[in-house]
Amino acid sequence: MTYLRNAWYVACWSDEVKKGEMFSRTLLEEPVVLYRLTDGTPVALQDRCPHRFIPLHLGSIKNDAIECCYHGLQFDCTGKCVLNPHGDGKIPTAARVRSYPVAERHGMVWIWMGDEKEDPALISDYAVLDQGSGYKTSRGKITIDANYELVAENLLDLSHAPFLHNGLLGSPEMTEAAPVVREEGSVLHVDRWMPNVSVPGTFDMLFRRDGQNVDAWQNMSWYPPACFMLDVGVQAPGESRDRGAWFYGVHILTPETARTTHYHFAAAFPPGGPELDEETNKRLGEMRRIAFDEQDKPILNAQQAAIGDEDFWDMKPVLLNVDAGPVRMRRKLAQLIAQEVARNTEKLPSAQTSGA
Ligand code: FES
Numbered sequence: 630m631t632y633l634r635n636a637w638y639v640a641c642w643s644d645e646v647k648k649g650e651m652f653s654r655t656l657l658e659e660p661v662v663l664y665r666l667t668d669g670t671p672v673a674l675q676d677r678c679p680h681r682f683i684p685l686h687l688g689s690i691k692n693d694a695i696e697c698c699y700h701g702l703q704f705d706c707t708g709k710c711v712l713n714p715h716g717d718g719k720i721p722t723a724a725r726v727r728s729y730p731v732a733e734r735h736g737m738v739w740i741w742m743g744d745e746k747e748d749p750a751l752i753s754d755y756a757v758l759d760q761g762s763g764y765k766t767s768r769g770k771i772t773i774d775a776n777y778e779l780v781a782e783n784l785l786d787l788s789h790a791p792f793l794h795n796g797l798l799g800s801p802e803m804t805e806a807a808p809v810v811r812e813e814g815s816v817l818h819v820d821r822w823m824p825n826v827s828v829p830g831t832f833d834m835l836f837r838r839d840g841q842n843v844d845a846w847q848n849m850s851w852y853p854p855a856c857f858m859l860d861v862g863v864q865a866p867g868e869s870r871d872r873g874a875w876f877y878g879v880h881i882l883t884p885e886t887a888r889t890t891h892y893h894f895a896a897a898f899p900p901g902g903p904e905l906d907e908e909t910n911k912r913l914g915e916m917r918r919i920a921f922d923e924q925d926k927p928i929l930n931a932q933q934a935a936i937g938d939e940d941f942w943d944m945k946p947v948l949l950n951v952d953a954g955p956v957r958m959r960r961k962l963a964q965l966i967a968q969e970v971a972r973n974t975e976k977l978p979s980a981q982t983s984g985a
């Protein structure tokens with residue numbers, strides 16, 4: 630599958646890469662091993678020894694380099710082989726693995742898997758997750774057995790909430806809301822405003838706990854290729870949001886394979902919002918986990934299984950008004966990928982492009 634490669638993806642939560650240990654994960658269909666240098670800097674290397682293709686994460690860390698467990702070649706943080714313990718110790722030029730630029734921000738390790746120069750300024754802004762932001766946060770990670778575009782559609786079309794998450798994150802009257810789609814530079818926003826609807830369980834717990842109707846909003850933003858930020862909340866009908874209850878939902882997708890997706894999520898509750906004791910924060914976290922893990926995930930898995938290897942558009946999906954955001958996202962992503970492929974093709978020597 631062709632991915633947008635010159636972009637930042639989340640490899641993992643920062644604390645998953647522990648000092649002195651290796652952490653392996655498939656990202657964009659490539660095996661990657663992450664570890665930390667003695668000074669704590671994270672490193673990402675191709676997780677495959679070029680000698681006999683053993684995963685490097687099965688080896689050990691020696692002086693900031695990885696030693697392959699099979700015949701002892703060592704690779705430094707740039708992917709260069711720095712030790713061949715055999716014979717005259719000469720190092721073949723082909724003995725190297727790919728090293729990927731990484732950046733650590735907002736409690737996550739970000740990875741750049743393209744050939745163009747990485748730009749840390751392009752990392753999506755999740756400052757609400759930073760320590761000292763004042764936001765109270767909880768987070769999680771699951772793997773979905775579906776292509777990341779299917780998961781992205783799920784996030785950009787929250788009209789499924791009254792059905793799949795009824796009573797938890799959605800309520801029946803929410804089906805009347807039409808999504809408002811707008812683009813702002815490269816960012817796509819899909820906003821839903823739902824006045825005077827019955828209050829979903831999660832928000833009742835967060836807000837007044839009286840079961841009374843509320844005005845609700847779900848404003849989702851998509852930062853290509855796969856980062857999302859949801860501003861979601863409720864207020865008393867006709868009141869202002871300052872007196873309501875809301876939070877940011879962080880949703881970040883990283884393709885693992887064409888049919889599986891790493892899904893990192895978090896909630897960030899604003900300072901000055903309703904008092905959130907540990908117990909309530911834990912219960913809200915559990916409700917969100919149920920929504921993603923026990924409600925969205927099985928449906929997305931079943932959707933992928935039903936689609937199999939068929940092309941989404943070739944299957945001629947029925948389009949509803951709620952699909953405006955997802956369709957825009959698919960087109961934009963396809964356009965970005967096509968532009969990237971065109972840039973790469975231009976760089977190839979003419980012999981290769983002419984098919985000679
Ligand atoms: S397979 Fe890694 S050194 Fe031989």
Ligand SMILES: [Fe+2]
Nearest residue numbers: 783789794925
């Ligand atoms: Fe959902």
